[in-house]
Amino acid sequence: MTDINKIKNWLEEADAVIIGAGAGLSDAAGIHYSGEKFEKDFAPFIKKYNFKDLYTSSFYPFNTPEEKWAYWAKHIYFSYYERKHTDLYSKLYDLVKDKNYFVITTNVDGQFINNGFDKDKVFEVQGSYSKLQCSTPCHNKLYDNEKLVKQLLNNIDDDLKVPSSLVPKCPVCAEEMSVNLRCDDTFVEDDNWHIMSNKYTNFIENNKQKKVLLLEFGIGFNTPGIIRFPFEEMTYTYKDFKLIRFNDKYASVPKEIKEKSISVNENINEVINKII
Ligand SMILES: [Zn+2]
Numbered sequence: 001m002t003d004i005n006k007i008k009n010w011l012e013e014a015d016a017v018i019i020g021a022g023a024g025l026s027d028a029a030g031i032h033y034s035g036e037k038f039e040k041d042f043a044p045f046i047k048k049y050n051f052k053d054l055y056t057s058s059f060y061p062f063n064t065p066e067e068k069w070a071y072w073a074k075h076i077y078f079s080y081y082e083r084k085h086t087d088l089y090s091k092l093y094d095l096v097k098d099k100n101y102f103v104i105t106t107n108v109d110g111q112f113i114n115n116g117f118d119k120d121k122v123f124e125v126q127g128s129y130s131k132l133q134c135s136t137p138c139h140n141k142l143y144d145n146e147k148l149v150k151q152l153l154n155n156i157d158d159d160l161k162v163p164s165s166l167v168p169k170c171p172v173c174a175e176e177m178s179v180n181l182r183c184d185d186t187f188v189e190d191d192n193w194h195i196m197s198n199k200y201t202n203f204i205e206n207n208k209q210k211k212v213l214l215l216e217f218g219i220g221f222n223t224p225g226i227i228r229f230p231f232e233e234m235t236y237t238y239k240d241f242k243l244i245r246f247n248d249k250y251a252s253v254p255k256e257i258k259e260k261s262i263s264v265n266e267n268i269n270e271v272i273n274k275i276i
Helices: 004-013 023-028 036-041 043-049 065-081 087-096 146-153 191-207 228-237 255-260 268-275
Strands: 016-021 100-105 122-124 127-134 177-181 212-217 241-246 261-264
Touching: 004 241, 004 261, 004 268, 016 087, 016 191, 016 228, 023 087, 023 212, 023 268, 036 043, 036 065, 043 065, 065 127, 065 146, 087 268, 100 191, 122 191, 212 228, 228 241, 228 255, 241 255, 255 261
Parallel strands: 016 100, 016 212, 100 122, 212 241, 241 261
Antiparallel strands: 127 177
Protein backbone atom coordinates (compact mmCIF):
# COMPACT_ATOMS: atom_id res chain seq x y z
CA MET A 1 0.00 0.00 0.00
CA THR A 2 1.18 3.43 -0.83
CA ASP A 3 1.98 5.63 2.15
CA ILE A 4 -0.19 8.64 1.30
CA ASN A 5 0.86 10.62 4.36
CA LYS A 6 4.51 10.22 3.48
CA ILE A 7 3.82 11.54 -0.04
CA LYS A 8 1.92 14.50 1.42
CA ASN A 9 4.76 15.28 3.81
CA TRP A 10 7.39 15.14 1.09
CA LEU A 11 5.30 17.47 -1.05
CA GLU A 12 4.75 19.89 1.79
CA GLU A 13 8.39 20.12 2.82
CA ALA A 14 9.69 20.50 -0.75
CA ASP A 15 11.13 23.88 -1.78
CA ALA A 16 10.74 22.90 -5.42
CA VAL A 17 9.07 20.17 -7.47
CA ILE A 18 10.18 18.74 -10.80
CA ILE A 19 7.60 16.69 -12.67
CA GLY A 20 8.86 14.19 -15.24
CA ALA A 21 6.16 12.55 -17.35
CA GLY A 22 5.86 9.91 -20.03
CA ALA A 23 3.20 8.00 -21.96
CA GLY A 24 1.77 6.27 -18.88
CA LEU A 25 0.48 9.58 -17.54
CA SER A 26 -1.63 10.45 -20.58
CA ASP A 27 -2.92 6.89 -20.70
CA ALA A 28 -3.99 7.24 -17.06
CA ALA A 29 -5.62 10.57 -18.01
CA GLY A 30 -7.83 8.71 -20.48
CA ILE A 31 -6.06 9.30 -23.79
CA HIS A 32 -5.78 5.66 -24.85
CA TYR A 33 -3.95 4.77 -28.06
CA SER A 34 -6.05 1.66 -28.54
CA GLY A 35 -9.40 0.34 -27.38
CA GLU A 36 -12.99 1.38 -27.81
CA LYS A 37 -12.67 5.06 -28.73
CA PHE A 38 -9.79 4.42 -31.11
CA GLU A 39 -11.73 1.62 -32.83
CA LYS A 40 -14.80 3.82 -33.19
CA ASP A 41 -13.09 7.02 -34.33
CA PHE A 42 -10.69 5.28 -36.71
CA ALA A 43 -13.13 2.66 -38.03
CA PRO A 44 -12.72 3.54 -41.74
CA PHE A 45 -8.91 3.73 -41.36
CA ILE A 46 -8.80 0.40 -39.52
CA LYS A 47 -10.89 -1.14 -42.32
CA LYS A 48 -8.67 0.24 -45.07
CA TYR A 49 -5.22 -0.16 -43.45
CA ASN A 50 -5.76 -2.82 -40.79
CA PHE A 51 -4.47 -0.52 -38.02
CA LYS A 52 -4.14 -2.02 -34.53
CA ASP A 53 -3.43 1.08 -32.48
CA LEU A 54 -2.45 4.72 -32.79
CA TYR A 55 1.23 4.14 -32.11
CA THR A 56 2.00 1.56 -34.80
CA SER A 57 -0.31 3.27 -37.30
CA SER A 58 1.87 6.38 -37.17
CA PHE A 59 4.65 4.41 -38.93
CA TYR A 60 2.42 3.29 -41.81
CA PRO A 61 4.02 3.95 -45.23
CA PHE A 62 1.17 5.75 -47.00
CA ASN A 63 1.26 5.70 -50.81
CA THR A 64 0.31 9.35 -51.25
CA PRO A 65 0.57 12.58 -49.22
CA GLU A 66 -3.21 12.98 -49.62
CA GLU A 67 -3.78 9.71 -47.73
CA LYS A 68 -1.07 10.44 -45.19
CA TRP A 69 -2.48 13.85 -44.22
CA ALA A 70 -6.03 12.51 -43.90
CA TYR A 71 -4.69 10.05 -41.34
CA TRP A 72 -2.47 12.57 -39.54
CA ALA A 73 -5.25 15.14 -39.25
CA LYS A 74 -7.36 12.48 -37.54
CA HIS A 75 -4.45 11.34 -35.35
CA ILE A 76 -3.58 14.88 -34.22
CA TYR A 77 -7.19 15.81 -33.54
CA PHE A 78 -7.77 12.61 -31.52
CA SER A 79 -4.61 13.00 -29.44
CA TYR A 80 -4.42 16.77 -29.04
CA TYR A 81 -7.29 19.10 -30.00
CA GLU A 82 -10.28 16.97 -29.09
CA ARG A 83 -9.37 16.50 -25.44
CA LYS A 84 -7.34 19.46 -24.32
CA HIS A 85 -8.78 19.27 -20.81
CA THR A 86 -8.35 16.19 -18.65
CA ASP A 87 -9.10 15.84 -14.94
CA LEU A 88 -5.85 14.13 -14.07
CA TYR A 89 -3.59 16.81 -15.54
CA SER A 90 -5.61 19.63 -14.00
CA LYS A 91 -5.41 17.91 -10.61
CA LEU A 92 -1.65 17.66 -11.00
CA TYR A 93 -1.62 21.37 -11.72
CA ASP A 94 -3.58 22.05 -8.52
CA LEU A 95 -1.05 19.95 -6.66
CA VAL A 96 1.97 22.05 -7.66
CA LYS A 97 0.62 25.46 -8.74
CA ASP A 98 1.68 27.19 -5.51
CA LYS A 99 5.09 25.56 -5.56
CA ASN A 100 8.24 26.46 -7.42
CA TYR A 101 7.86 23.83 -10.14
CA PHE A 102 9.19 22.73 -13.51
CA VAL A 103 7.99 20.03 -15.93
CA ILE A 104 9.95 17.87 -18.35
CA THR A 105 7.91 15.53 -20.55
CA THR A 106 8.35 13.18 -23.48
CA ASN A 107 4.61 13.46 -24.16
CA VAL A 108 3.64 15.39 -27.28
CA ASP A 109 -0.06 15.92 -26.49
CA GLY A 110 0.23 19.35 -24.84
CA GLN A 111 -1.67 18.21 -21.74
CA PHE A 112 0.45 20.14 -19.25
CA ILE A 113 0.18 23.46 -21.06
CA ASN A 114 -3.52 22.96 -21.84
CA ASN A 115 -4.41 22.20 -18.22
CA GLY A 116 -2.99 25.27 -16.53
CA PHE A 117 0.77 24.72 -16.34
CA ASP A 118 2.84 27.76 -17.31
CA LYS A 119 4.27 27.18 -20.79
CA ASP A 120 7.52 28.76 -19.62
CA LYS A 121 7.88 25.93 -17.11
CA VAL A 122 7.14 22.98 -19.42
CA PHE A 123 9.90 21.45 -21.54
CA GLU A 124 8.38 19.21 -24.25
CA VAL A 125 11.53 17.37 -25.27
CA GLN A 126 10.09 15.27 -28.08
CA GLY A 127 7.99 17.93 -29.84
CA SER A 128 4.27 18.54 -30.11
CA TYR A 129 1.33 17.34 -32.16
CA SER A 130 0.30 20.99 -32.49
CA LYS A 131 3.31 22.05 -34.57
CA LEU A 132 4.48 21.50 -38.12
CA GLN A 133 8.04 21.75 -39.44
CA CYS A 134 9.74 21.44 -42.80
CA SER A 135 10.29 17.72 -43.43
CA THR A 136 13.75 18.29 -44.96
CA PRO A 137 14.21 20.35 -42.70
CA CYS A 138 15.54 23.42 -44.48
CA HIS A 139 15.00 25.80 -41.53
CA ASN A 140 14.23 25.46 -37.83
CA LYS A 141 10.94 27.34 -37.44
CA LEU A 142 7.75 25.66 -36.22
CA TYR A 143 4.19 26.41 -37.36
CA ASP A 144 0.88 26.05 -35.47
CA ASN A 145 -1.40 23.54 -37.18
CA GLU A 146 -4.80 23.89 -35.47
CA LYS A 147 -6.52 25.63 -38.37
CA LEU A 148 -5.02 23.29 -40.95
CA VAL A 149 -5.91 20.14 -38.99
CA LYS A 150 -9.57 21.20 -38.77
CA GLN A 151 -9.58 22.08 -42.47
CA LEU A 152 -8.08 18.70 -43.38
CA LEU A 153 -10.59 16.87 -41.18
CA ASN A 154 -13.47 18.58 -42.94
CA ASN A 155 -12.15 17.54 -46.35
CA ILE A 156 -11.44 13.81 -46.04
CA ASP A 157 -13.21 12.02 -48.87
CA ASP A 158 -14.63 8.48 -49.00
CA ASP A 159 -11.25 7.08 -50.10
CA LEU A 160 -9.71 8.65 -46.97
CA LYS A 161 -7.80 11.28 -48.94
CA VAL A 162 -7.58 15.05 -48.60
CA PRO A 163 -7.34 17.43 -51.59
CA SER A 164 -3.78 17.93 -52.86
CA SER A 165 -4.16 21.67 -52.36
CA LEU A 166 -4.39 21.14 -48.57
CA VAL A 167 -1.19 19.09 -48.23
CA PRO A 168 1.06 21.46 -46.20
CA LYS A 169 4.18 22.69 -47.98
CA CYS A 170 7.21 24.43 -46.52
CA PRO A 171 6.98 28.23 -47.06
CA VAL A 172 10.75 28.35 -47.65
CA CYS A 173 11.66 25.34 -49.82
CA ALA A 174 8.18 24.09 -50.89
CA GLU A 175 8.91 20.52 -49.74
CA GLU A 176 6.20 18.78 -47.76
CA MET A 177 5.84 19.65 -44.06
CA SER A 178 5.89 17.08 -41.27
CA VAL A 179 4.61 16.95 -37.70
CA ASN A 180 7.17 18.12 -35.12
CA LEU A 181 7.67 14.74 -33.44
CA ARG A 182 11.06 13.20 -32.74
CA CYS A 183 10.98 10.07 -34.92
CA ASP A 184 14.35 10.45 -36.63
CA ASP A 185 17.15 12.98 -37.15
CA THR A 186 14.96 15.39 -39.16
CA PHE A 187 13.32 16.56 -35.89
CA VAL A 188 13.50 20.34 -35.57
CA GLU A 189 14.65 21.81 -32.25
CA ASP A 190 13.57 25.43 -32.67
CA ASP A 191 14.73 28.45 -30.64
CA ASN A 192 12.06 27.83 -28.03
CA TRP A 193 13.18 24.20 -27.61
CA HIS A 194 16.68 25.40 -26.73
CA ILE A 195 15.34 28.11 -24.41
CA MET A 196 13.26 25.53 -22.52
CA SER A 197 16.13 23.07 -22.40
CA ASN A 198 18.30 25.76 -20.78
CA LYS A 199 15.53 26.70 -18.35
CA TYR A 200 15.29 23.08 -17.24
CA THR A 201 19.06 22.83 -16.69
CA ASN A 202 19.06 26.17 -14.82
CA PHE A 203 16.13 25.11 -12.63
CA ILE A 204 18.10 22.11 -11.44
CA GLU A 205 21.27 24.15 -11.00
CA ASN A 206 19.48 26.86 -8.98
CA ASN A 207 17.78 24.37 -6.69
CA LYS A 208 20.36 21.67 -6.22
CA GLN A 209 21.13 22.70 -2.64
CA LYS A 210 17.42 22.82 -1.75
CA LYS A 211 14.76 20.27 -0.91
CA VAL A 212 13.56 19.10 -4.30
CA LEU A 213 10.85 16.52 -4.90
CA LEU A 214 11.02 14.67 -8.22
CA LEU A 215 7.58 13.42 -9.26
CA GLU A 216 7.93 10.88 -12.05
CA PHE A 217 4.82 9.62 -13.87
CA GLY A 218 4.44 6.75 -16.32
CA ILE A 219 7.98 6.52 -17.68
CA GLY A 220 9.05 3.07 -18.86
CA PHE A 221 12.03 1.97 -20.88
CA ASN A 222 11.37 3.41 -24.35
CA THR A 223 13.56 6.46 -23.73
CA PRO A 224 14.71 6.12 -20.07
CA GLY A 225 17.78 8.28 -20.74
CA ILE A 226 15.69 11.46 -20.96
CA ILE A 227 13.95 11.46 -17.57
CA ARG A 228 14.01 8.15 -15.66
CA PHE A 229 17.78 7.65 -15.36
CA PRO A 230 18.60 11.34 -14.78
CA PHE A 231 15.96 11.48 -12.01
CA GLU A 232 17.61 8.48 -10.32
CA GLU A 233 21.01 10.07 -10.69
CA MET A 234 19.89 13.43 -9.25
CA THR A 235 18.25 11.67 -6.30
CA TYR A 236 21.54 9.90 -5.65
CA THR A 237 23.77 12.94 -6.18
CA TYR A 238 21.96 15.77 -4.41
CA LYS A 239 21.54 15.44 -0.67
CA ASP A 240 18.03 16.86 -0.35
CA PHE A 241 16.45 15.44 -3.52
CA LYS A 242 13.72 12.82 -3.20
CA LEU A 243 11.91 10.78 -5.84
CA ILE A 244 8.35 9.52 -6.10
CA ARG A 245 8.01 7.11 -9.02
CA PHE A 246 4.49 6.39 -10.27
CA ASN A 247 4.48 3.41 -12.63
CA ASP A 248 2.07 0.51 -12.83
CA LYS A 249 4.72 -1.84 -14.23
CA TYR A 250 8.18 -0.50 -13.45
CA ALA A 251 7.92 1.43 -10.17
CA SER A 252 11.05 0.01 -8.55
CA VAL A 253 14.13 2.14 -7.86
CA PRO A 254 17.83 1.23 -7.48
CA LYS A 255 18.74 0.17 -3.95
CA GLU A 256 21.17 3.09 -3.54
CA ILE A 257 18.23 5.55 -3.47
CA LYS A 258 15.61 3.38 -1.81
CA GLU A 259 15.56 5.50 1.37
CA LYS A 260 14.97 8.67 -0.63
CA SER A 261 12.26 7.24 -2.90
CA ILE A 262 8.68 6.05 -2.93
CA SER A 263 7.52 3.56 -5.56
CA VAL A 264 3.84 3.74 -6.48
CA ASN A 265 2.38 1.01 -8.67
CA GLU A 266 -1.28 1.72 -7.95
CA ASN A 267 -3.52 3.63 -10.35
CA ILE A 268 -2.22 7.21 -10.65
CA ASN A 269 -5.75 8.70 -10.52
CA GLU A 270 -6.59 6.97 -7.26
CA VAL A 271 -3.39 8.02 -5.57
CA ILE A 272 -3.65 11.65 -6.75
CA ASN A 273 -7.25 11.79 -5.51
CA LYS A 274 -6.06 10.74 -2.06
CA ILE A 275 -3.24 13.30 -2.01
CA ILE A 276 -5.36 16.29 -3.04
ZN1 LIG B 1 11.76 23.65 -46.17
